[in-house]
Amino acid sequence: MIYLYTIYGIFIFFATLFGIVIGSFLNVVIYRVPEGRTISKGHSMCMSCGHELAAKDLVPLFSWLFLRGKCRYCKAPVPSRYAKIESLTGLVFMLAAILHKETALWILNTDVYFIYDFAYYVLFVIAGAATIATMMIYHDTGKGFPGLALYALIPGILSTTLLTLYTKKIDWVLSLKYTAIACLISAIFVILCKLSAFITKAEYTKADLGMDMDFAGIMLFAAYLWMGHYDVGLITYLSYAVAYIIFRRAMKGRASDRYTGIIAAAVVVILMIIRYFI
Numbered sequence: 001m002i003y004l005y006t007i008y009g010i011f012i013f014f015a016t017l018f019g020i021v022i023g024s025f026l027n028v029v030i031y032r033v034p035e036g037r038t039i040s041k042g043h044s045m046c047m048s049c050g051h052e053l054a055a056k057d058l059v060p061l062f063s064w065l066f067l068r069g070k071c072r073y074c075k076a077p078v079p080s081r082y083a084k085i086e087s088l089t090g091l092v093f094m095l096a097a098i099l100h101k102e103t104a105l106w107i108l109n110t111d112v113y114f115i116y117d118f119a120y121y122v123l124f125v126i127a128g129a130a131t132i133a134t135m136m137i138y139h140d141t142g143k144g145f146p147g148l149a150l151y152a153l154i155p156g157i158l159s160t161t162l163l164t165l166y167t168k169k170i171d172w173v174l175s176l177k178y179t180a181i182a183c184l185i186s187a188i189f190v191i192l193c194k195l196s197a198f199i200t201k202a203e204y205t206k207a208d209l210g211m212d213m214d215f216a217g218i219m220l221f222a223a224y225l226w227m228g229h230y231d232v233g234l235i236t237y238l239s240y241a242v243a244y245i246i247f248r249r250a251m252k253g254r255a256s257d258r259y260t261g262i263i264a265a266a267v268v269v270i271l272m273i274i275r276y277f278i
Contacts, residue, residue: 008101012094019093022129023086024060029133030085033148034141061086085136092128092269096121099272116162123155123162127218130155131268134214135261142258144210149217156217157182182220185234189216189241196245202252215244215264222271236271243267 025039032039061083097103103121130151138144160182161175193212197204223237244264251257 011101011103012097015097016090016094019125020060020086020090022093022125023089023132024082026089026129026133026136027082027085029148030136030140033133033145034137034143061090085132089129089132092132093125095269095273096124096128100124120159120162123159124221127152127155127221131214131218131261131265134210135265138207138211138261139258142207144205144207146206146210146213149210149213152214153186153217156220157186159221185237186213186216186220189219189237192241193245193248196249197252200249202249208248211261212248214261215268216241218265218268219244222268240267240271 028039065083100117100121103118130148134144134148134152137148157179160178190209190212193208194204197208219237219240222240223233247264248260251260
């Protein structure tokens with residue numbers, strides 16, 4: 001038992017570190033995507049003095065802490081939000097690892113079950129990272145990018161393909177059935193969001209579409225946790241959709257609308273934590 005807890009602990013620790021690294025990448029995505037800049041080229045630099053940052057200045061989270069939130073070259077304050085996003089992403093990856101700590105056993109066990117579990121974990125962290133980028137871009141600029149939201153929607157749909165495989169009921173026909181259901185309810189989610197905007201005579205923008213697509217996908221993971229109780233999972237998903245739509249319409253046009261994505265994501269995380277302890 002102690003051996004297993006050691007394996008779980010190592011997995012959670014490195015998952016958290018990896019999340020912090022991904023958080024650093026997300027800072028680049030959040031800053032550059034709204035400006036239409038590439039995220040694969042170009043060097044990071046101080047926003048105050050323009051000095052190109054060296055590798056030692058770019059160690060996620062720890063560089064900011066060691067330099068006490070200041071540029072090494074001009075001593076100008078470096079916004080803490082970069083460290084906060086890296087910490088948040090690390091926290092999400094840590095939570096995902098805790099919720100699916102058995103994923104660590106795929107290295108030690110040839111049982112196909114653990115491979116499916118690992119595949120699900122990978123899909124979840126991809127969707128989680130996409131959601132963080134989506135909600136922060138919306139918070140900063142009010143913009144949304146459906147292409148970015150696909151990184152949450154597609155993994156969410158693919159996670160349902162693993163549903164019967166994950167429960168060791170290897171039935172591809174049934175898996176495809178659940179995949180089709182996931183596509184359908186995701187489409188219904190987005191259509192209802194757009195319909196609610198039409199009914200209330202509110203503008204429905206590309207930013208709205210991007211946000212709605214993202215949460216249609218990430219919520220599939222929360223519903224997935226009810227595997228074996230498919231009716232409960234579906235009710236959970238649809239209930240969230242209704243609450244999300246009402247919340248979006250209530251916040252639209254207000255100054256606090258910029259926090260919509262953050263609050264919606266927090267609710268998903270809370271639902272997943274609650275389910276873990278039930």
